[in-house]
Amino acid sequence: MAQTTKTPTAAPPGDLPPTRQNFVDLVKAAEWGLVGGATATFVSAIGMVPDFDGRTLIDPFLTLGYLVLFLVPFAFGYMAARPLPTLEGQEPVRVGPKNVLAGAIAGTVTGLVLFVPTLVAVNFNLRSVFVNLSPAMADTLTLGQSLGVGLLLLVVLCLVAGAMGAGVNVIPARWRVPVMTGLLWVLTVGLLEDLATQLLRGLNLDALVGVFFAPGGGLKPAGAIIVFVLVFSLQLVFQRRPPGLKARYQALDQSERRRWTIILIAATAVIVYLIPIVLGGFMSEILDLVGIYLLMALGLNIVIGFAGLLDLGYVAFFAVGAYMTAVLTSPGSPALTPELTFWAALPFVVLAAALSGVLVGTPVLRMRGDYLAIVTLGFGEIARILFLSDWFDPVFGGAQGITQIPSPSIGPFEINTPPQFFYPIIVMVFVAAYISWALANSRIGRAWNAIREDEPIAEALGVNIVTAKLSAFVVGAALASFAGALFASKIGAVFPNSFSIIVSIIVLVIIIVGGMGNLAGVAVGALVIVGLPQLLREFDEYRFLLYGALLIFMMLAKPEGIIPSRRRVAELHQEEMSQDAWLTAEPESELDEARTTPATAKD
Amino acid sequence: MALLEINQLRKTFGGLTAIEGLDLHVDEGEIVSIIGPNGAGKTTLFNLISGLFPVDEGEMLFAGQSLNGLFPNQVTELGLARTFQNVRLFPNMTVRENVMVAQHCRTKSGILRSILRTSKFRHEEAEIKARAEEVLGFFGSRLVGYRFDQPAFVLSYANRRRLEIARAMGTDPTMILLDEPTAGMNPKETTELTGLIGKLRDDHGITICMIEHDMQVVRGVSDRVICLDYGRKIAEGTYQEVATNEQVIEAYLGRKATDAAS
Numbered sequence: 039m040a041q042t043t044k045t046p047t048a049a050p051p052g053d054l055p056p057t058r059q060n061f062v063d064l065v066k067a068a069e070w071g072l073v074g075g076a077t078a079t080f081v082s083a084i085g086m087v088p089d090f091d092g093r094t095l096i097d098p099f100l101t102l103g104y105l106v107l108f109l110v111p112f113a114f115g116y117m118a119a120r121p122l123p124t125l126e127g128q129e130p131v132r133v134g135p136k137n138v139l140a141g142a143i144a145g146t147v148t149g150l151v152l153f154v155p156t157l158v159a160v161n162f163n164l165r166s167v168f169v170n171l172s173p174a175m176a177d178t179l180t181l182g183q184s185l186g187v188g189l190l191l192l193v194v195l196c197l198v199a200g201a202m203g204a205g206v207n208v209i210p211a212r213w214r215v216p217v218m219t220g221l222l223w224v225l226t227v228g229l230l231e232d233l234a235t236q237l238l239r240g241l242n243l244d245a246l247v248g249v250f251f252a253p254g255g256g257l258k259p260a261g262a263i264i265v266f267v268l269v270f271s272l273q274l275v276f277q278r279r280p281p282g283l284k285a286r287y288q289a290l291d292q293s294e295r296r297r298w299t300i301i302l303i304a305a306t307a308v309i310v311y312l313i314p315i316v317l318g319g320f321m322s323e324i325l326d327l328v329g330i331y332l333l334m335a336l337g338l339n340i341v342i343g344f345a346g347l348l349d350l351g352y353v354a355f356f357a358v359g360a361y362m363t364a365v366l367t368s369p370g371s372p373a374l375t376p377e378l379t380f381w382a383a384l385p386f387v388v389l390a391a392a393l394s395g396v397l398v399g400t401p402v403l404r405m406r407g408d409y410l411a412i413v414t415l416g417f418g419e420i421a422r423i424l425f426l427s428d429w430f431d432p433v434f435g436g437a438q439g440i441t442q443i444p445s446p447s448i449g450p451f452e453i454n455t456p457p458q459f460f461y462p463i464i465v466m467v468f469v470a471a472y473i474s475w476a477l478a479n480s481r482i483g484r485a486w487n488a489i490r491e492d493e494p495i496a497e498a499l500g501v502n503i504v505t506a507k508l509s510a511f512v513v514g515a516a517l518a519s520f521a522g523a524l525f526a527s528k529i530g531a532v533f534p535n536s537f538s539i540i541v542s543i544i545v546l547v548i549i550i551v552g553g554m555g556n557l558a559g560v561a562v563g564a565l566v567i568v569g570l571p572q573l574l575r576e577f578d579e580y581r582f583l584l585y586g587a588l589l590i591f592m593m594l595a596k597p598e599g600i601i602p603s604r605r606r607v608a609e610l611h612q613e614e615m616s617q618d619a620w621l622t623a624e625p626e627s628e629l630d631e632a633r634t635t636p637a638t639a640k641d
Numbered sequence: 642m643a644l645l646e647i648n649q650l651r652k653t654f655g656g657l658t659a660i661e662g663l664d665l666h667v668d669e670g671e672i673v674s675i676i677g678p679n680g681a682g683k684t685t686l687f688n689l690i691s692g693l694f695p696v697d698e699g700e701m702l703f704a705g706q707s708l709n710g711l712f713p714n715q716v717t718e719l720g721l722a723r724t725f726q727n728v729r730l731f732p733n734m735t736v737r738e739n740v741m742v743a744q745h746c747r748t749k750s751g752i753l754r755s756i757l758r759t760s761k762f763r764h765e766e767a768e769i770k771a772r773a774e775e776v777l778g779f780f781g782s783r784l785v786g787y788r789f790d791q792p793a794f795v796l797s798y799a800n801r802r803r804l805e806i807a808r809a810m811g812t813d814p815t816m817i818l819l820d821e822p823t824a825g826m827n828p829k830e831t832t833e834l835t836g837l838i839g840k841l842r843d844d845h846g847i848t849i850c851m852i853e854h855d856m857q858v859v860r861g862v863s864d865r866v867i868c869l870d871y872g873r874k875i876a877e878g879t880y881q882e883v884a885t886n887e888q889v890i891e892a893y894l895g896r897k898a899t900d901a902a903s
Contacts (some may be wrong), residue, residue, distance in 0.1 A: 147648055473756055479757035480762070481769070486735075491731040498691055498725075500717035500746030502810050509752055618675045 043064065064143060067118040071144035074114030081106055082155055084583075085353020085550065088219070090177045090576050093286030094256030095228030096609055101256075102576065103178060105225065108199040111148040115141030115200030119207045121176065138204045149193035152179060156192075215277065215620030227265050228257045230573060233321060240316030310464055320470015322456040324572040326528060328465035330521045332564035334541075335548040336557070337517030342546075343555040343603075344483060345510035346490025348411040349543055350416025351398065355515040357537035358394045358585040359522020361425060362387040364532045370442035373433045380527050384520075390517030392512045399511035403504055406493065418542050426534035439533035443526050457614035458521075459528050466524065470517050471557050486510055544568065547585055552594055553599025562568035562600050643702075644669045644816055644848050645690070652682075652872075659685040660872040663699070667816070669802050672842055674859045676883070678892055683852045684726055686869070687818050691723045692716040703732055704815070718746045722814035724805040726821045726852070732794035736784055739804055740773035743811030744821035776810045780810045780837070782844070787845035799830045806837075810845070817841070819851035823858055835861045856884070868892065 081087060091103035119137040124130045150330020158164065159176040181195075208218060227234050231251060238247050250261030257265070285296065314322040334356055343348045365371045366383035378386075398417050401412055425434050434440065445454040446462065453459055476481045485506045488496035497503050526532050544567060552563020567585070571577045577584060592599070598607045643666040650663040659682045666700040667673045675683050688694045690701060691755060692713040701708040703721050710717075714885060724828075731739050754762045777784040780803045788796075800820060809817050823840065824832045835858045842845050853859050859866060859880060866883040870892040876883045883889055 348806050388769040476756045476758060477752065480766070481745060481750045482752060482755055484742050486737055487734055487738070488731050488745075491733060492729055494693065494713070495725070495729045495731070496742065498693065498717060498723060499743050499808065500722075501742065502712075502713045502714050502746070513752060 063140070067140040067143040068147050070114045070118035071111075071147025072151060074110050074144060074148035074200075077114070077156050078107060078148055078152055080108040081110060082152070082167055082175055082179060083171055084580075085175070086580060088170070088172075088175050089579070091178055092253065093229075093574075093576060094252070095225060096262050097252035097256040097258050099463050100228075102229065108195060111145035111196040111199040114148060115145045115203030116206050117203075118144035119204030135208050138201050141204020141207075142197050142201040145198070145203070146193060149196030150202065151491070152192060152196070153189060154273050156180060156185075156189065171346035171598050190279060195526075211231065212277075216270045216273040219273045220266040223269040224257065224262045224265050231255060233258070233317075233573060236318055236321055237316060240318060280320035284312060310461075313464075314460040317457075319456055319519050322460050324569055326456050326459050326463055327572060328526050328564050328569045329460070329467055330528075331568045332467055332516050332547060332561055333463070333470055333521035333524070334545045335552070335560045335564055336467070337514040337521070338472055338545050339549050339554065339557075339560055340474060340486075340517070341445070341510050343549060344406060344478060344490070345486040345507065347507065347510060349409065349414045349511075349514070350411050350539075350546070351414035351416065351421070352514070352545055353420035353517060353537050353539065353541040354398065354418045355391050355394060355518035356522040356525070356541060357421050357425060357534075358515070359519025360532045360537070361440070361517070361522075362436060362525035363523040363526040364440035365433070367441045367527070368440050371440050372431075372435050380444070380523070384523060385522050387519050388516050389524075390415045391515040395511040395513075395515030396508055398515075399508045403474070403507055415539070415542075418539055422537045423538075425537070434534075437534065439531055441531040443532070445530070446527050459524070463524055467522050470520070471515070473517070474557060483507065484511060498543050510568045544585075549599075551599060553602040555603035556599065556601050559599050559603070561602035566600075643667065644671075644704055645850065646702040647690075648700045648702075650686075650689065650712055652685060652694065653697055658872055659758040660689065665867065665874065666809055667848060667850050669815075669848055670842065670846065670899075671864045672838065672851070672862050674863040674866045675850065675852050675869060676854070676856075676859060676866060680871075681869040681892075683869055684820060685872075687723060687820055687852065690818065693723065696773070697805070710839050714746060715788045717812050717814075719813040721818070722809035722812045722816070723818035724802075724809050724820055724822065726758055726824065727799075728801045729800055730793040730796075730804055733792055733793065735776065735790050736796070736804060737770070737773050737789040738762050740776055740808050743808045744769045744772055744813075747813055768789040769782070770823070773811060777804075779807060779810065783811075799826050802826065802834075806841075810841075814847060816848040816850065819849060819853075821852050821854060823855050824854065831855060831858060834858075838862050841900065860884075 087103045087107045089103070091101045093102040095102055095105060119133075119141040121131040121133050121137065155171060156176045156179045159171045159173060164171050181191055182188070183191060184296070191397075203591055206214060206218065227250075232465055235247050236252060238244065238250075250257060250264070252258050287295065290298065314325070317325065334352065334633060337355075338349065340351050340635075341347050341352070363380070363383055365374055366376055366378045366386055367380055369375055369377050398414065402413050405413060406529065424430055426437060428436060430436070445452050447453060451458075453462060477486075485496065485501045488501055489503055493503060496506075548563040548567045549560055550563075551567060553559025554562070571581050571584075596602075597610050627630075645665075645667040647663060647665040650660050650665075651658075657787055658850040663686070665686075675686070677683055682717050684771065685694070689696055690703075690708060692708065692711050692715065696709055703716075706719060706882075707789065708716055708719075708721075724725075731742065748765055750762045750765055755864050774785070774789065777789070784803060784807060788800075793801065796804060802825070806817075806819070809819075819838070826834065838849060838851070838858075839862050844847055847860060847864070863880055866876075866880050867874060868886070868889045870888075875888045875892060876886040
């Protein structure tokens with residue numbers, strides 16, 4: 039095997055000890071390969087690779103299945119070839135062919151490990167236990183070739199993938215980002231082919247569809263190259279960013295700034311107006327769902343991101359909003375049938391949700407962290423069970439729920455198709471985003487922040503934590519009830535089972551993955567967590583597996599989320615940042631700044 | 642006239658008596674230092690006054706109002722602020738925001754006004770900001786300018802202590818309880834802070850009661866010194882009186898040591 043031989047690679051002579059400079063740690067690389075092999079085996083054996091084989095990304099040669107499979111040696115090749123971190127005062131470690139070799143070794147080992155599931159699937163029948171360890175899987179892994187040729191091909195491709203992953207480390211930093219962004223865009227466009235073609239058709243660019251996409255699905259090689267070159271060059275141009283747009287905007291005088299604000303708002307309005315028209319019914323349906331979850335995520339962001347109250351029963355407020363709307367508007371509601379219009383019902387819905395916020399918030403005022411999480415988790419379930427219960431059956435209809443909820447209407451226009459529903463949802467989202475922003479930069483927002491950082495101290499400084507916490511619950515509940523009201527009138531019916539605990543979890547995942555405390559981050563989180571699984575039906579079966587993997591990855595690699603808030607980054611990287619601040623600090627008087635001892639408790 | 646008056650205060654934690662039959666008063670415009678060996682109940686006393694712990698027995702009056710059973714935020718609202726021994730800032734908020742939070746109990750804007758951004762709200766917000774910057778200016782150039790927008794965690798230890806005092810000042814108090822304000826500072830910083838504590842009273846008219854271990858500081862600013870031991874008051878008077886008190890020396894050095902020395 040490769041890892042037993044020492045390779046005297048031509049390394050540049052340096053003053054550093056040979057362990058740092060001259061050798062590839064082959065054992066380490068092989069270890070990465072073994073972990074990669076286990077991962078690839080897992081991914082294949084649960085059926086992801088054969089299942090995803092149906093979706094073509096780049097027409098003749100790359101399907102989603104193979105992407106998932108070869109992403110594993112690519113990622114572990116990258117890990118195996120990562121250079122040692124350079125410490126202050128050390129000469130940076132030079133990267134070169136030896137790193138690529140390490141990646142190739144990791145990839146090869148991964149490929150070799152993949153022999154196991156292939157050979158097992160061909161020679162034994164374990165399908166009573168491992169359902170997906172089938173000849174079909176073996177066939178996919180051997181790329182449709184005969185066993186010998188196929189396995190050889192598999193190892194070679196894994197080797198190449200590993201070396202490519204390693205190559206990411208070797209490319210100079212200036213080129214790395216454009217190349218990776220380009221590749222990412224090619225894969226994304228291939229993956230979201232439906233969205234892309236719909237977009238082109240909606241913009242009346244039908245002719246381009248044929249240029250980019252193959253009739254059987256997937257990008258044409260030419261299309262892939264066009265996308266890559268386009269993104270690559272754009273990224274290269276915009277890497278040298280012009281002096282901050284925001285600063286330039288703030289430098290404008292009052293009237294200029296107002297004009298630009300109006301232009302921006304108008305442009306946003308036009309784009310928002312066009313989105314559902316361009317995207318059509320199916321995509322709008324997905325966007326509606328994303329919007330409803332986004333609305334909830336913005337609300338939960340206030341409770342968790344701002345006030346630091348870990349509420350796991352958030353779905354309760356969503357349910358209250360939906361059920362209140364149903365009771366107040368539906369002619370089919372079992373007990374009360376005031377049959378209000380959607381808009382007339384909305385104030386009552388928000389009032390009811392605010393009340394339920396106080397109801398949930400009051401008993402947990404003195405609870406923190408884990409205890410609060412568990413208790414609110416219980417409240418969430420209690421809400422669902424109450425709506426399901428026989429006790430409330432005469433009012434909420436038990437398991438049958440409430441049907442015939444009318445669609446909202448604006449003047450003579452009734453809102454009942456998905457593209458039409460997009461508008462009230464997006465308006466609500468903007469309202470919620472504005473509310474979040476306004477509250478974050480206010481007296482009450484500062485009080486929430488202080489409570490999140492140090493509750494007893496906030497109280498000792500004069501913050502009334504009872505009203506501050508309750509107002510966080512109330513605002514969060516109100517936003518969730520907006521989402522509930524829109525959900526109920528969009529679906530036209532409510533059932534207790536729509537409000538299971540998983541809704542709370544998904545909303546929480548959205549804000550963690552997207553970036554807690556940041557509005558743009560939460561929006562991206564909602565698109566990724568709710569939108570993608572709808573768009574890629576293959577993912578549905580593996581949804582929770584992928585959520586879990588994504589969460590673990592985010593916690594390890596980027597705990598502050600995809601688009602984090604500045605404050606969140608500071609919180610999670612406090613030590614490094616205070617180091618940096620210390621290094622770059624302007625020297626004050628002689629002794630003062632020399633004592634940068636961390637403020638640890640004295641007793 | 643006594644601003645803070647404490648009568649027969651008692652606090653026990655299980656079997657441990659932390660404060661026992663304590664009488665104490667601080668007059669308006671006074672600087673009173675509380676000294677005593679470790680575990681004498683000094684910080685417990687502050688925690689009782691500021692409402693962090695419930696009182697077992699006794700009565701505490703601040704400007705004629707009873708403090709018994711009040712929440713910490715209510716005590717602060719009455720005009721009695723405090724700092725903490727183990728500096729507890731809001732590390733991820735900026736220096737300015739740390740002080741702006743302190744204005745919470747002096748301002749009123751609620752959710753609705755914040756969302757609608759009424760002129761009243763904007764006016765109040767500007768006032769809070771101006772007040773915070775004014776308070777930070779108390780420490781000369783140390784916490785102003787580019788420091789305003791720095792998160793509190795990048796501050797040096799001495800600056801963190803200063804920010805804590807600024808935060809207490811931000812609540813517009815008539816009296817501040819300082820818990821070991823100079824702990825961990827170097828001699829130069831200590832001297833500077835001693836001067837500032839005097840200025841706090843002279844220029845801002847704030848009554849001060851502080852716990853302090855550094856006898857230079859105690860001697861430098863105190864009008865009156867109170868020594869606690871095992872939760873009881875063992876001496877009270879000017880610095881000279883207390884420093885020469887037999888019982889005080891005994892509490893710090895122990896009986897045998899004094900015997901051996903004499």
